[in-house]
Amino acid sequence: MKTITIKGLEIGKGAPKIIVPIVGKTEKAILDEAQLLTTIDFDVLEWRVDHFHEVDNIDSVKKIAEKLTQVLPNKPILFTFRSAKEGGEKSVSIDFYVKLNKALAASGFVDLIDVEIFTGDTFVKEMIETAHAHHVSVIASNHDFDKTPEKDDIVGRLRKMQTLGADIPKIAVMPQSTSDVLTLLAATAEMAEKYADRPIITMSMAGLGGISRIAGETFGSAMTFGAAKTASAPGQLDIKALRQILTTLHKSAAQ
Numbered sequence: 001m002k003t004i005t006i007k008g009l010e011i012g013k014g015a016p017k018i019i020v021p022i023v024g025k026t027e028k029a030i031l032d033e034a035q036l037l038t039t040i041d042f043d044v045l046e047w048r049v050d051h052f053h054e055v056d057n058i059d060s061v062k063k064i065a066e067k068l069t070q071v072l073p074n075k076p077i078l079f080t081f082r083s084a085k086e087g088g089e090k091s092v093s094i095d096f097y098v099k100l101n102k103a104l105a106a107s108g109f110v111d112l113i114d115v116e117i118f119t120g121d122t123f124v125k126e127m128i129e130t131a132h133a134h135h136v137s138v139i140a141s142n143h144d145f146d147k148t149p150e151k152d153d154i155v156g157r158l159r160k161m162q163t164l165g166a167d168i169p170k171i172a173v174m175p176q177s178t179s180d181v182l183t184l185l186a187a188t189a190e191m192a193e194k195y196a197d198r199p200i201i202t203m204s205m206a207g208l209g210g211i212s213r214i215a216g217e218t219f220g221s222a223m224t225f226g227a228a229k230t231a232s233a234p235g236q237l238d239i240k241a242l243r244q245i246l247t248t249l250h251k252s253a254a255q
Helices: 025-036 056-069 092-103 122-135 151-163 178-196 207-213 239-254
Strands: 004-006 007-011 017-023 046-047 076-079 110-115 137-144 168-173 201-204 223-227
Touching: 004 201, 017 025, 017 239, 025 046, 025 056, 046 056, 046 168, 056 076, 056 092, 076 092, 092 122, 092 207, 092 223, 110 122, 122 137, 151 168, 151 178, 168 178, 178 201, 178 207, 201 207, 207 223
Parallel strands: 017 046, 017 223, 046 076, 076 110, 110 137, 137 168, 168 201
Antiparallel strands: 004 007
């Protein structure tokens, strides 16, 4: 499996890297959250721009993205507009979604963009090509807040993301039982062992799926999400506790 290195961070090797979301609704709230993160140990900043109340103004979005790079110059920045249909705060047209992602990929202010894989293959390829043309990596994503699909379906979705050219395939699913959590972990292991030639991210959400957020090094998920102030999805653990657990498990795996 290839690893991916962004701003000196090697993704796909060792303990899962911690992504922390910023979910502020105003410029001040966003930058205040970023300032808080200067004192916290984490790996990647995710700006959940669907929470920003001026997201319709792409110039305003780019201005804040630039300021985030100034506050946290050494941290990779992941730009994410999470659509309402996949658990986000806002619905927008596909045309605007594509335009927004392409604009930020070309801005020079972000290191990764999140592209929802079921936006449509043509649109997904267009966004990925634009990102790669500007040396920006792509996390292709899919979120199911209702259920956990069958193992083969999960693996199939991750393989589709890989086929379409995403640098890091990602899937998050909702468990209804402990068996669902095992399904997600089994799918992760199968993808990592049989098909993945690049890092992947998987998680089972809510409290029931918490084990999946810390077990990535064992099963094959290269990144996980932690909360500093406000969680962006159900089940995210506190960053400090998450880092301690991941470090402990990494040391154990090395013995």
